[in-house]
Amino acid sequence: MKSKPTSAELVMLGRLEMSGLKFKHQHPLGIYLADFLVPKKLIVIEVDGEYHRTDKQMAKDIRRDKYMNTMGFTVVRVQNSEAASFDLESVHAWPDATPQEMGRAMGKAGSWGKAMNRERYKRKKLAARR
Numbered sequence: 001m002k003s004k005p006t007s008a009e010l011v012m013l014g015r016l017e018m019s020g021l022k023f024k025h026q027h028p029l030g031i032y033l034a035d036f037l038v039p040k041k042l043i044v045i046e047v048d049g050e051y052h053r054t055d056k057q058m059a060k061d062i063r064r065d066k067y068m069n070t071m072g073f074t075v076v077r078v079q080n081s082e083a084a085s086f087d088l089e090s091v092h093a094w095p096d097a098t099p100q101e102m103g104r105a106m107g108k109a110g111s112w113g114k115a116m117n118r119e120r121y122k123r124k125k126l127a128a129r130r
Helices: 007-019 055-071 088-093 099-129
Strands: 024-029 032-038 043-048 074-079
Touching: 007 032, 007 043, 007 088, 032 055, 043 055, 055 074, 055 099
Parallel strands: 043 074
Antiparallel strands: 024 032, 032 043
């Protein structure tokens, strides 16, 4: 988990707060942590720095995006340099998810996250015994 947001994330955080959109920052979605989640729209906004341009990280990001897509979320990737100018009106214009879609997506995210946390806890406990 990230404990300290980047400067670009802080810019996006401020802009989202002023936009009127209801969102969650650093929200767990299954085995991943979303930079920003707009639950009503089922949109995840990821703010990416230079690190995300490496081949290895790009492959990881593709897997991550596919994982979130299978839960019903749309992932929008924003470069650090674009955080201040990203068009939040396009997020406002996105259609609201139905209650069924929201329940299904958030239910999958929550159950996967709880299962993965239990597994991590078990592994840590076993490692501590050794």
